[in-house]
Amino acid sequence: MNILQIMIALFALFAISRSYLRFKNGNATLGEFIVWTAVWLVMAVIVFIPGLTKWPALLFGIQRGIDVVVYLSIVILFYSEYRIYSKIEKVEQDITKLTREIAFKKK
Amino acid sequence: MKTIYIVLPAYNEEQAVGPVLRSLQREGYENLVVVDDGSTDKTAEIAAESGADVYRHAINRGLGGALGTGIRAALEKGADIIVTFDSDGQHNPKDIKRLIQPLQKGTADVVIGSRLVNPRGMPFIRRIGNRGLNIITYALFGVWTTDSQSGLRAFSRHAAEKIAIKTNRMEVSSEIIKEIGRNHLRLKEVPIRPIYTDYSLKHGQKHANGFKIVGKLVLERLRK
Numbered sequence: 001m002n003i004l005q006i007m008i009a010l011f012a013l014f015a016i017s018r019s020y021l022r023f024k025n026g027n028a029t030l031g032e033f034i035v036w037t038a039v040w041l042v043m044a045v046i047v048f049i050p051g052l053t054k055w056p057a058l059l060f061g062i063q064r065g066i067d068v069v070v071y072l073s074i075v076i077l078f079y080s081e082y083r084i085y086s087k088i089e090k091v092e093q094d095i096t097k098l099t100r101e102i103a104f105k106k107k
Numbered sequence: 108m109k110t111i112y113i114v115l116p117a118y119n120e121e122q123a124v125g126p127v128l129r130s131l132q133r134e135g136y137e138n139l140v141v142v143d144d145g146s147t148d149k150t151a152e153i154a155a156e157s158g159a160d161v162y163r164h165a166i167n168r169g170l171g172g173a174l175g176t177g178i179r180a181a182l183e184k185g186a187d188i189i190v191t192f193d194s195d196g197q198h199n200p201k202d203i204k205r206l207i208q209p210l211q212k213g214t215a216d217v218v219i220g221s222r223l224v225n226p227r228g229m230p231f232i233r234r235i236g237n238r239g240l241n242i243i244t245y246a247l248f249g250v251w252t253t254d255s256q257s258g259l260r261a262f263s264r265h266a267a268e269k270i271a272i273k274t275n276r277m278e279v280s281s282e283i284i285k286e287i288g289r290n291h292l293r294l295k296e297v298p299i300r301p302i303y304t305d306y307s308l309k310h311g312q313k314h315a316n317g318f319k320i321v322g323k324l325v326l327e328r329l330r331k
Contacts, residue, residue: 085326096172096275103142103162103176 005047012044109211112138112186113203114177115159116170117194121148123306124194128157131192134200140180141194142173150194160184170258171279175272182267189267193258196306202299207261209295216266216292217283219252220259220299230303243321244281247328250288252296256280259299266292285328 016037023033046052046069053065062068113136117124128139139159143151145167155161162176174191181189188210192198202220209215223237237256245251260283262270270286272279287294 092275093273095166096168096175099145099164099166099168099172100176100179102165104180106163 008047009044012040015040109187110138110185111136111188111190111207112140112181112184113190113192114174114181115139115141115154115192115194116144116173116177117141117146117150117154118144118167118173119146119148119150120194121146121150121153123196124150125153125157127192127194127196128154128159131200132158134203136200136203138181138184138186140177140184142177142180144168144170144173169276169279171272171274171276171282174279178262178267178270178272182264186267187264189262189264191258191260191262196304197301198259199300199302202259202297203261206259206297206299209297210261210263214293215295216263217287217294218261219254219294219296220257221252221254221296222257222299222301223253240281240321244284247325248281248285248288250284250294252284252294254296255284257299266290 019028019033019036019040022028023030028036050065053069055065056068056072057063057065060068062071113131115124115127120127124141128141131139137158141151141154141159141161143154143161143163145164151161151163160180162180164172164176177191178189188207190203190207192200192203198220206218206220209218223234237254241252241255244255256277257280266287269290269292270283272282272286274282286292
């Protein structure tokens with residue numbers, strides 16, 4: 001047990017509990033709660049048993065398990081960012097639509 | 108006799124908008140629509156005093172948002188020809204007559220006033236930036252224009268109804284080109300001579316944003 005493992009384990013616990021609270025308060029759907037919990041559990045497990053990453057590494061033909069984790073994380077991050085960007089664009093367009101309606105109503 | 112409406116998007120132009128509107132009225136254009144895009148100064152009041160029909164955005168949306176509002180207003184009022192005109196004094200009202208001629212004759216659906224047919228006086232850096240942008244625009248949308256970023260444009264009613272303006276900020280100029288291509292509208296260009304003063308240079312499009320524009324255009328192409 002090293003410091004990093006303890007820190008990440010604690011943080012994972014914290015994140016999962018936060019996610020559960022949001023679910024209970026109706027701020028998150030069951031699906032969201034399950035997904036986030038799964039993500040944090042996987043992270044915690046990998047931190048405690050790094051040897052597990054050797055399986056995906058073998059599958060993809062990459063030397064080190066940690067490399068697979070990093071590559072996958074980057075892909076997932078890029079995709080998340082694209083989705084967020086698209087949502088923001090849609091929000092901006094919606095704001096303009098509303099601003100336009102107000103402009104016409106003010107006449 | 109075709110009804111002509113001039114649409115002027117304006118953001119904090121209290122100094123220029125009065126003189127610009129009067130110069131348009133002197134040329135005989137009475138149907139003036141000013142879209143105050145969330146100005147924090149007296150743009151709206153001065154525009155109204157000068158006899159324009161003013162639409163106010165509560166929040167600043169950008170050039171695209173303002174044009175969308177102005178064009179919709181002009182269409183609702185029954186415009187046959189809609190001219191977009193900058194409110195910072197960069198455009199010359201005397202150019203409008205030549206600009207709308209192809210629309211009057213029915214030989215085009217959209218007319219763009221191009222500054223690059225006669226590039227005297229335009230800062231060199233801006234010319235290069237425009238050239239690059241135009242090549243990319245053609246590669247992306249199949250429409251060739253020598254000045255896609257020009258704010259002086261004219262639309263027939265038919266064209267204005269077909270064009271869907273969704274982008275909010277300055278990349279709307281390129282979105283209009285895309286819409287022209289998408290709807291197979293006939294585009295003609297007419298040379299214009301912009302008025303470059305210290306004031307209008309400060310308020311015009313900054314060439315540094317060209318990269319951001321390209322980025323957004325590519326994303327837009329991908330989204331369709």
